[in-house]
Amino acid sequence: MQYNETELKTIANAPMMAGMAISLVDLGIVSTAIEAAALGKEFVGVAKKYPNNSLIQTVFSEENFKSGVIKPEKPEITPEEVQSGALVDRAIASISEAITILTDRATPEEIQEYKQFIYGCGEAVAEAAGSGLFGSGSPKVSEKEALALSRLKTALAI
Structure with missing residues (x-):
């Protein structure tokens, strides 16, 4: 499977947008940092989790991360997108775009x-x-999330 740089970025961006959309529907300073670390961990472990998936091996290879082809970038997000729920819509659009490339x-x-x-x-x-000032409260998953x-x-x- 060969993908150009734009396609690689689109495919890599979809899971990033999904994670960020979930993180930002329920903002908290400490919890957002904890959630960002969890998202990073998912990216780091994906190639090991799906060792026989050539798509994942191609797009999320260590080589692509090291070379900078795949560089998780924080998209520009407005407070209005967060408050209105439009960020989730944007993540879904990003996912749809990636799936179209892969079809x-x-x-x-x-x-x-x-x-x-x-x-x-x-x-x-x-x-x-979770909820609370330091993200250690219960429940872990809020209603908005x-x-x-x-x-x-x-x-x-799925």
Whole structure:
């Protein structure tokens, strides 16, 4: 599978946007930092989690990260997008764009695992920190996060 640099970035951006959308539906200074670390951990571990998925091995290879082809970048996000829920819509649009690129170039199994990875990013973020000042409270997954995860799951058809 060969992807150009723009396609690689689009495919890599979708799970990043999903994780960030979940993180920002329920803002907290400490919890957001904990959630960012959880998202990073998902990216670092994806190649090991899906060792037989050539799509994931190609896009999320250590080589692509080291060379800077895949460089997780924080997208510009407005407070209005966060408050209105439009950030989740933006993440879903990003996912749709990535899936469109993959439709004729990856196997259905590879795409399904990629979708699971995207959802896993959102889920890891939601479960990383709870309520309260330092993110150590209960429940871990807020109502807003649960709703956003549900929207992601529906969009991913998983």
